Amino acid sequence: MARHESAAATAIATHQVIMFVDVVGSTALYEKLGDVTAQRLIATVLARLTELVAAKNGRIAAELGDELMCFFSQPADAAAAACDMHARIGDEFQVPNTGRRMRLRIGLHFGCVQGHKDDLMSETAKIAHWAASNAKPDQTLATLSVIDSLPRIFRAVSRYVDDETWNFVSFEHVALYEIIWDVEAITAAVAESATTAPQRYTTVIFSLEGDTLSLSAERPVISVGRGSQNDLVVQQDLISRQHFTAQFSRGRCTITDKSTNGTCVIEDQGSSQIVRRETYPLSGSGMIVLGNPEQPTPFAAIRYVCR
Numbered sequence: 001m002a003r004h005e006s007a008a009a010t011a012i013a014t015h016q017v018i019m020f021v022d023v024v025g026s027t028a029l030y031e032k033l034g035d036v037t038a039q040r041l042i043a044t045v046l047a048r049l050t051e052l053v054a055a056k057n058g059r060i061a062a063e064l065g066d067e068l069m070c071f072f073s074q075p076a077d078a079a080a081a082a083c084d085m086h087a088r089i090g091d092e093f094q095v096p097n098t099g100r101r102m103r104l105r106i107g108l109h110f111g112c113v114q115g116h117k118d119d120l121m122s123e124t125a126k127i128a129h130w131a132a133s134n135a136k137p138d139q140t141l142a143t144l145s146v147i148d149s150l151p152r153i154f155r156a157v158s159r160y161v162d163d164e165t166w167n168f169v170s171f172e173h174v175a176l177y178e179i180i181w182d183v184e185a186i187t188a189a190v191a192e193s194a195t196t197a198p199q200r201y202t203t204v205i206f207s208l209e210g211d212t213l214s215l216s217a218e219r220p221v222i223s224v225g226r227g228s229q230n231d232l233v234v235q236q237d238l239i240s241r242q243h244f245t246a247q248f249s250r251g252r253c254t255i256t257d258k259s260t261n262g263t264c265v266i267e268d269q270g271s272s273q274i275v276r277r278e279t280y281p282l283s284g285s286g287m288i289v290l291g292n293p294e295q296p297t298p299f300a301a302i303r304y305v306c307r
Contacts, residue, residue, distance in 0.1 A: 002130055005199040007085070009025065009237065012093060013114070015110060015111060015112055015113070016113050017071070017110045017128075017146060018061075018108070018111070018119065018124050018125050018128040019053075019068075019069070019070040019078055019081070019082065019106060019108050020067055020071060020128050020129045020131075020132035021068045021085060021105075021106070021166035022104065022106070022135075022192065023042060023066040023069065023088040023102065023138065023286070024102070024104060024105055025095070025103070025137075025139045026042055026065075029041065033096060036153075038098070041096070041216075044093070045093055046063060046068060046092075047201075048088070048089065049085060050068070052081055052084050053070050054245075056077045056078070056081035056084065057073065057077045058071060058072040059184060060218060061119065061120070062120060063289075067132075069117075069166060071119075071126065071191075075108075075146050075150050076149075076150055078088060078108055078110070078146070079146070079154045080295070082106045082108065082140040082181065083140070085104055085181065086140070086181045088166050089101075090102065090138070091101050094184045095239040103137040103138050105133070105136070105140070106132055106135060106139070106141070106180065107141050107142070108128060108141070108143065108146045109124055109127040109128035109142070109143045109146060109185075110126075110143065110145040110146045110149055110217060111124030113125070114155040115158055127143060131143060134256075134279060136143050136278050139178060140178065140179045142158070143176065143177070144174075144177065146164055147177045147179075152236045154218060157179065158177045158180065158272060159178050159180065160175065160177055161178050162175075162176055162178060162249070162252075162254070162279075173249065199306075201252070201307055202307060203306075204216070204248060204305070205304065205307065206222070206224075206246065206288075207302065207304075208234065208300065208301075208302045210234060211227050213231055217248065220247060220248045220249060223242055223243070224240040224242075224302065225240055225241050225245070225259075226240070227241040227242055230242060232266050232302070234302075236290075236300055238261055238291060239261075239299070240258065240261070242255050242258050243257070243258065243269075243290050244259065244269050244275075244290075252281060253306060254279050254281050254282065255280055255282060255288065256278070258277070261290075261292060262276040262291060262292055263275045263276075263289065263290060263291070264288070264289040265280055265282065265287075265288055265289075266286050267283070267284055267285070268284060268285045269286075285303075285304060286304060286305060287301045287302065287303055287304070288301065292293055
């Protein structure tokens with residue numbers, strides 16, 4: 001009877017932080033270095049990450065290709081581990097023959113878990129993985145449940161990033177915060193907070209060869225690509241099956257690149273930005289080029305207007 005009660009007790013869910021760590025650019029490493037060399041490098045990086053997790057009282061639940069799924073009982077340990085990972089991996093590992101340091105994306109969420117690999121399918125893990133996928137290279141994104149549980153020293157170096165839709169079925173929003181881990185990033189965050197707040201819009205219109213879509217609070221998410229399941233279908237071979245998604249939230253519109261060749265935003269005022277596997281806010285009006293406009297092969301260009 002006692003053994004039965006003990007086993008039942010271990011199955012009771014507890015609140016822990018789930019962390020996902022993603023090694024940036026691993027696909028390109030395999031293409032550049034070959035399978036054997038790239039696999040050896042990634043394995044060495046993951047082994048070092050495992051040491052850093054253990055040093056902050058965390059543990060590895062699963063290794064998923066170039067990603068790690070980790071558990072931390074204390075949010076402060078998770079935040080400290082994330083900061084340590086960015087600093088140590090960047091200092092200790094370089095991309096061969098480039099001089100560039102290895103980089104990470106990290107996502108954190110604090111929620112109800114059982115504490116083993118089966119949590120991979122839990123909502124807590126899905127939100128943590130989603131946060132990691134939204135992070136830029138060298139960035140840690142955490143949900144409010146993590147930030148609210150951190151000591152003041154970490155909250156002081158955290159900044160609000162955005163209120164994003166994480167569940168595209170229910171359009172549920174989750175606020176994301178960046179835990180800043182280096183002095184230069186803190187300086188940039190202070191400078192950014194002093195700038196004027198971004199303009200808010202009610203509608204963003206996307207147009208391509210006579211097809212027009214409007215993004216607003218009534219229709220907050222669309223997808224663009226060559227797959228038939230997209231809201232705006234662009235039939236070109238070099239365009240990804242789902243090239244990018246656009247999301248409207250609280251008067252702001254962002255696009256998230258999900259492609260192989262990237263997305264370029266060219267504003268009418270003259271500025272341009274290449275977006276690769278990251279999120280970028282739209283403002284004013286301009287063109288969204290599906291691919292790199294500097295390449296000789298022509299790509300589709302979508303007109304956008306924020307109103």
